[in-house]
Amino acid sequence: MADYKLYGGLGSPYSMKMRAVLRYRRLPHQWISANDPQVMAPLFAQVKAPVIPVLEFPDGTVMNDSTPLVLELERRHPGVRSIVPDDAGQAFLAALLEDFADEWGTKAMFHYRWDRERDQRQMSQWLAFDRLKGRGREAIQAAADLFRARQVGRMALVGCTPQNAPLIEATAQRVYALLDRMAAEDLYLFGSRPSLADFAWFGQLSQLAVDPTPHDLMRETAPLLMRWLVNIDDASGIEGEWRDPTLAPTAATAGLLKLAGEVYLPFLQANAQAIHDGRETFETELMGHAYSQGVFRYQAKCLAELRAAYARLSVEARRRVDPILDAAGALAALA
Structure with a gap:
């Protein structure tokens, strides 16, 4: 099998998500730092939005956006260490929790990274280093200063304002507690093998685990979660099974669904x-x-796609997931 080429960055939650997916699925790939404009320009020309990660398939196809990438890999490699649960109901719940991580969990990542001066300083330097390593401290610091100013200036655009900060931090702390318990008791959200939801939360939390303020909080309140993140980063050696869909969801899964409903x-x-x-x-x-922010059309699309996925469930699948969604306060928004 020819290699995939994943162009990404260590400071990108979606890049880390996709690298972990490729590793778990044992798909041969090259990890390429997306720091050369001459390399990235022709790749970005082939996708709708010029953002990382970009995955180049062995046949030359180029895609980005992590959820479509996950689904395309499932289509191309059916049954090969899939990260979508076999049961349709569980697959829908996993997709909901993946979307929750990708679209709301990223607010915690962005807030903690750019809200406080200590985080701004360290992470702007680290991210500039990733792009300019070896080019001298002055060049790295100059790039860090420009990037820091740009990102801090974007905070209100993504809802990371002083008014919204208490809610964003409260949800992050709930996620820490739920996944720290999961790490101790259940391994993963839908069994003894990781799902697309596990990888999505890993992507966001991989950043919180290294940024100074959320790192300190994680070490103090969720130490097993911190170690779980290190393990799932390369789960290529994991063999496991999906959870019996007739059983009640794990405490972590039920808790995340409740948070999604709230x-x-x-x-x-x-x-x-x-x-x-x-x-x-x-x-x-x-x-x-x-909570207030500007509208995002992409997130309206997310809601429409979640509702469409729910509508496609069979009567039998709904019979099992409806009580779970209802208990979480999530059913009405989907149905």
């Missing part, structure tokens, strides 16, 4: 309603906290 799905609904009404911003209340 925060993520209401957030998606408020965003979609604002777009429908022609508004540029929206305000809502989540977990007792006021």
Whole structure:
């Protein structure tokens, strides 16, 4: 089998997610730092948005956006250490939790990275080093200063404002606690093998585990989660089974679904309603906290796709997942 080529960065949660997926699935690949504009320009010309990671398939096809990449790998390598649970109901729950990680979990990553001065300073230097290593400290620091200013300036755009900070930090702490318990008791969210939901949360948390402030919090409150992240980064040696779908979900899975029902799905609904009404911003209340930001059309698409995936479930699959979603407060938003 010819090698895949994954162009990404250590500071990109989606790059880390996809590298871990390729490693777990034992798909031969090259990990290439996306730091050369001359290399990246022709790749970005072949995708809709110029963002990493970019995956070049052995046949020369180029794609980015981690969820479509995961699904394309499933299509090309069916049954080969799949990360989508065999049971349709569990597969839907995993897709919901993956989406939750990708679209809300990233707010915690962005907030912690660019809110406090200590995090801004270290991470801007590290990310500049990744792109300019070997080119001298002055060049690295100059690039760090420019990148820091740009990212801090984007915080309000993605909802990472002082008003929203208490909610974002509260949800991150809930995720820490839930996944630290999972690491001790259940291995993964849907059995003794990792799913697309595990890899999505790994991607976001891989950043929180190294940025100074969330790193300190993780070491203090979720030390087993911190070690779990190191292990899933290369799970190529893991052999496992999917959880019996007739059993109740694990505490971590049920807890994440409940958090999605309290925060993520209401957030998606408020965003979609604002777009429908022609508004540029929206305000809502989540977990007792006021939350506001500008609308994102991509996240309206996420809600539509989740609802479509739910609608495609068979009667039998719905019979099993509806009580789980209802208990989490998530069913009404999907149905």
